[in-house]
Amino acid sequence: MKKIHCRTAAHEYDILIGPESWKQTTEFPGRKLLVRDGNVTDPGIPADGTAVLPPGEQHKTFGTVESICRAAARLRLNRKDRFIALGGGVTGDLTGFAAAIYMRGVPFIQIPTTLLAMVDASVGGKTAADLPEGKNLIGAFHQPDAVFIDPGFLRTLPRKELICGMAEVVKTAVILDGAFFDRLEALGSGPVTAPDYDCVFPELIGRCCELKASVVEADEKEQGLRAILNYGHTYGHAVEQLSSFTIPHGEGVAMGMTAAGMTALLLGMWTQEEFARQQHLLEALGLPTVLPRAFAPEKIIEIMGTDKKNDRSGIRLVLPERLGAAKTVSGVPLSLMRRALEACHD
Numbered sequence: 001m002k003k004i005h006c007r008t009a010a011h012e013y014d015i016l017i018g019p020e021s022w023k024q025t026t027e028f029p030g031r032k033l034l035v036r037d038g039n040v041t042d043p044g045i046p047a048d049g050t051a052v053l054p055p056g057e058q059h060k061t062f063g064t065v066e067s068i069c070r071a072a073a074r075l076r077l078n079r080k081d082r083f084i085a086l087g088g089g090v091t092g093d094l095t096g097f098a099a100a101i102y103m104r105g106v107p108f109i110q111i112p113t114t115l116l117a118m119v120d121a122s123v124g125g126k127t128a129a130d131l132p133e134g135k136n137l138i139g140a141f142h143q144p145d146a147v148f149i150d151p152g153f154l155r156t157l158p159r160k161e162l163i164c165g166m167a168e169v170v171k172t173a174v175i176l177d178g179a180f181f182d183r184l185e186a187l188g189s190g191p192v193t194a195p196d197y198d199c200v201f202p203e204l205i206g207r208c209c210e211l212k213a214s215v216v217e218a219d220e221k222e223q224g225l226r227a228i229l230n231y232g233h234t235y236g237h238a239v240e241q242l243s244s245f246t247i248p249h250g251e252g253v254a255m256g257m258t259a260a261g262m263t264a265l266l267l268g269m270w271t272q273e274e275f276a277r278q279q280h281l282l283e284a285l286g287l288p289t290v291l292p293r294a295f296a297p298e299k300i301i302e303i304m305g306t307d308k309k310n311d312r313s314g315i316r317l318v319l320p321e322r323l324g325a326a327k328t329v330s331g332v333p334l335s336l337m338r339r340a341l342e343a344c345h346d
Helices: 021-027 062-074 089-104 115-121 151-156 159-176 178-187 200-218 225-230 233-242 249-266 272-284 297-304 334-344
Strands: 002-007 012-017 032-037 049-053 082-087 108-112 126-131 134-141 146-149 316-322 325-330
Touching: 002 200, 012 021, 012 200, 021 108, 021 146, 032 062, 032 089, 049 062, 049 089, 062 089, 062 126, 082 089, 089 108, 089 115, 089 126, 089 134, 108 115, 115 151, 115 159, 115 200, 134 233, 146 200, 151 200, 159 178, 159 200, 159 225, 159 249, 159 272, 159 316, 159 325, 178 200, 178 272, 200 225, 225 316, 225 325, 233 249, 233 297, 233 316, 249 272, 249 316, 249 334, 272 316, 297 334
Parallel strands: 012 146, 032 049, 032 082, 082 108, 108 146
Antiparallel strands: 002 012, 126 134, 316 325
C-alpha cells in the first residue's frame, strides 16, 4: 500500500494506493451515503444508503447535485456523517460539490474507478457541476477526508477509458516532471496495449498523485501555481462543449494540449523538438492530435472566452516552457490562437 499525504492550510488527508484500499472506509465514523456511477458495480462498500447517478458528462448538472443532497436528507444525515464517491471524475466532482453544500459542508471520501479520476480528478478538492454556458462554472473547493485508489478497478475499464486517462498522465509530466515524461516515452504504448495493473499503473498513479498533491499544498485554491494543472483544458473544454460532450474529457485534453503546445511553439516558448515529442507520445497512446475540421477556430475561441480562469487581460492559457515546466500566460493575441488552431485541424 502506497501512502501519499496531502496537507493544505485547513485540511489534511491521505491518498492510499493499493488493492482494496477502499475497505478502510469502515474506519471513518458516522453514517454514510454511497454515491455510485451507474456503470460501476459496488464491490461491497458499507453504507447506510446509495444514490446511483446516470453516467456521462451530460448529467453533470446542478439537478444531479440536488438529487444527491435529497438522498442524504431522506437518510437524515447530519454534519458528522459523510458521502462516499464511487466512480469517475464526474461522480467525484458532483459528490464533492454536494458534500460542500449539504448542511453547509459535510465530509466525503473519494474512491475513483477510472484512470483519469485516479491520476487527477480525485485529488485536490476541486468540485463542480456544469452549466449550459460552460463546464465547471459552479462548484467549490472542498477537500476529501481520504482518497482510496484501487488499481484493480482498471481491469474492467474499456481500453478507450484507459487511453483517455493517459492524457492526464502525459499532461502531468509535460508541466511538472521531465524525468517522468522520459519514463512515459520509454513505456510507449505499453500502458494501454499491454496493461500492467500490478506494477506500471500503480507507479504512474502514484507519481501523478505525488506531483498533484505538492501543487495543491502550495496553492489550494488556484491563486497562482495550481492553474498550471489546467494545461490543455482551456482549449480542450471548448472542444468538448462544441461536441455536446460526445468527445470524452481525455480526448479533449489531448486536443487541447496539441493546441496549447502549438501556441507555445508560435510564441517561441519551447522548441519544435519538444512539441514533437509531446505529439509522438500522445499518438503512441492512441490519443487524438488533430482537431475536427467542423470546429471553427472562431467558435472555439468564443467558448474559451467564458473560461473561469480568465482575467481582465483576456483568455489565460497554460503553456509549456519546456518538458517538465509550464506557466500561465495572459494576453496572447487572438490572431495567434487562431493560427495555432488552424495548424491543428485535420
